[in-house]
Amino acid sequence: MKTNSLGLPIKESEELVNELNGLLSNYQIYYQNLRGLHWNIRGKRFFDLHIKFEELYNDSQVKIDLIAERVLTLGGVPLHTFSDYIENSKLKVGKNISKDVEAIQLILESLSTLLQIERVILNKSGAMNDEGTNSMMSDFIAEQEKTNWMLKAWMEEEV
Template structure:
């Protein structure tokens, strides 16, 4: 079996790169959704949510960079055009959302879908002992599960 410089099988690493690029694309759409709701939120909860949405999009920027760097580390090229992002996007695109509950629902739905993508990557990376990708996905999953719990608590909904 041919391996790359990291000692990972080349063919399987290429599949992980492909999945990471799907995640990267979806995170870019998630990031832009967060920017949109940050800019457009209105109402009595504006001050709290405006700050929270900024916190979330700042965190997303960091995660986007980490995903792109992981793609490079594993030997791939990160997607970087809006055309690529839209082509691989699986998230709902939030347009002109200014209502607090609708904004939070968009976040919960988006994070839930990102978790699905991350778990696919986690499964595939575990199969080839790609600990770097495993650790990244595990960290993302733990943080996003907590954010979903907090957002649902804000919405006063149960899991």
Template structure:
């Protein structure tokens, strides 16, 4: 077994980087969805949601950077074009959403998709003894599960 400079199996690190690139593409679509609903939200809940959506897109932007840097740490190149993002993403694209419940539903659907991807990466990173990726996924999952719970509570 050949190891890379951080002590991980080269092939497993490459596979994890590919999975992280898929997560990166999905996060970029999620981020752009959040920007769109932040800009376009209307109605009586505007002030609360406008602020909440900004909080979420700021967090998503930070996570995008963390994911890309992890891909680089594993020795690969992060995806960085909109074409790559669109071709690789499973997260739904929200277009011209201005209604509060549709916006929050889009967030729940997006996070549900991101959680599936993150759990798969968590399993693989554990297998590869990649604590850096494993820890990142664990942190993301914990935060996003709470956000899904809160968004679903808001919807009910």
């Protein structure tokens, strides 16, 4: 089996790069959705949600950079055009969303998709002993599961 300079199998690394580029595309759409939500949110929860959406898009911007750098570390080229992102994303584009519940629902749906993609990558990176990608995916998943829980708690009706 041929390995790259990291000691990882070349063929599997190339496949993982494709998966990571898919994740990168989804994150770019997620990021842009969060920016739009941040700018367009209205209503009595404006102040809290405006700040929360900024926190989430700043976090996703860091993750975007980490994913792109991992693609480079594995010997690939990160996707970097909006047309590539749109073509390779599974996320719904949130256009002109200004209502709180609709905004949170979009984020929850996006997180669900991101978690599914990350788990596929986690399984593949684990199978090839790629601890760098494995660790990154584990961290992403743990954070997003907590965010998912908090946003779902926010969506519950007050008693």
